[in-house]
Amino acid sequence: MSAEKSEGERPDRRARRSRRTREALAQAALELALDRGLREFGVEDIAERADVARRTFSRYFSGKEEAVADCIRADAERINDALRARPAAEPPLAAYRAAVLHWVADPVHPAWHRRPRVFALLTLADQEPTLYAALQHARVAAQDDSVAILADRMGTDPAVDLRPAVLVGAGAGALVAAQHAWVRGGEVAALPALVERAFAALADALGPAAPAAHPGEPDRFPHHHEGPAPEPRDP
Known part of the structure; x- marks a missing residue:
């Protein structure tokens, strides 16, 4: 495999690894929430179950609810x-x-x-x-x-x-x-x-859809005018 091809594949490998880590954290959070109840575990428990460092959790989620x-x-x-x-x-x-x-x-x-x-x-x-x-x-x-x-x-x-x-x-x-x-x-x-x-x-x-105006076309419906109604003219 050429060096150029190897370099080109590295971002994909990193993306896959990142996705797997996120999925592992999310799955751990879901399992803990359903096994223990939402209030009976913390971020450290999620990281431990997913076998990652606590700081790794913070790269993906702001809190346990977001992970769940x-x-x-x-x-x-x-x-x-x-x-x-x-x-x-x-x-x-x-x-x-x-x-x-x-x-x-x-x-x-x-x-x-x-x-x-x-x-x-x-x-x-x-x-x-x-x-x-x-x-x-x-x-x-x-x-x-x-x-x-x-x-x-x-x-x-x-x-x-x-x-x-x-x-x-x-x-x-x-x-x-x-x-x-x-x-x-x-x-x-x-x-x-x-x-x-x-x-x-x-x-x-x-129901039957009314035709909608396309960008650039005039509005088909009259506009509502603010303010008092105009005075009637004498016949």
Whole structure:
């Protein structure tokens, strides 16, 4: 192997090693949270179980709740990867729905209903406010990425065009509704059907989509004018 090729592979090896370390810490944190309860262990316990130094933990996570919630962040990244890969001509909300369903059915990286203990994690989050907040933070960060992806697909600026954020909010809301129904229903295998039902309910609520203005086109709807109404003219 040439020196040039070896040099080129080193960043990939470092990235893989870093990912494995992060996954080991996250798995250790998850196991401790579910085995002992969230309040019965500390960062040192996570590092010891993952067989790394305490300072290594701090390179990846700000606290134990973030480490416990990391599997949700990883799932959100997979959904966004699938969203990036959707056909360019696909309507944005349909693309988001297809990305979520791809994640649900992914045989390589199993979704929650086919992975041990995630159901228990989401159940625990309903009981622990700090863990629930960490999960919400991971979701918000993932949704920000989703907004950027949809804005790029739509050729618009999400800072001035609300459509990407509205579409992501609607799609993510459908997924969260399915998640809550899944946790409260208690049937682990029910998640895919609940996701389908949630997106079907969203589509039904939206009804026939009104045509939206594209960037650069005039607004099709009249603007609301501030101030008093104009005085009527004499006939």
